[in-house]
Amino acid sequence: MAITILKKAALLGLNPGNITRTARAERSDEIRTQVNAPILAYFRAVLRYCVFSDYRVVCYFGSWAVYRPDNGKFDVEDIDPSLCTHLIYGFAGLGESNSIKALDSWNELPDDYGKGEYRVMFLSDAFGRFVKLKAISPQTKVMLAIGGWNEGSSKYSDMASTASNRQQFADSVVAFLTKYGFDGLDVDWEYPAQRGGVDADKVSLYERARV
Structure with missing residues (x-):
């Protein structure tokens, strides 16, 4: 041949x-x-x-895959949402005042952020494009994860340690998910009893989440 x-x-x-x-x-x-x-x-x-x-078939999408070179690159448009009952975007982070925030605004938010010539390689609004996968598979729940290894543990423990901090967090999550159209939140706290975290704070946070 x-x-x-x-x-x-x-x-x-x-x-x-x-x-x-x-x-x-x-x-x-x-x-x-x-x-x-x-x-x-x-x-x-x-x-x-x-x-x-x-x-449930729960599928995670690691947003950093968009930066892999060549054939390793994997973007929102490469996802087949029909394979999953729940599709989760990883990750958002914890910012000031115990509020949820985007970790990669350049990629995830609709603003252009001066991409210029890189606009062809890297699209904007990954959150919006991810949520639009529901149009392909309406039965799939499209969610956002907060946390991950790079976020650490201590600040999540601090957030969960008092009622006022937990309320700030809950309010910011509701506003954030509503703004970007996600169906829910996955808390990937790594890990409550390690890396500066206090195990009891996990219980406090989840008790608040049920309210």
């Missing part, structure tokens, strides 16, 4: 190197499709079962 391609390339006056790379890329895409097909079929079968039961 490779020899035939090279002979044809020579006869047509084309660069054999480019032809070979193209053939390899096409073969790579073919293999990727063959591998992905049974995986997608499996998840769709699981999802169909979950729709008629109490089971």
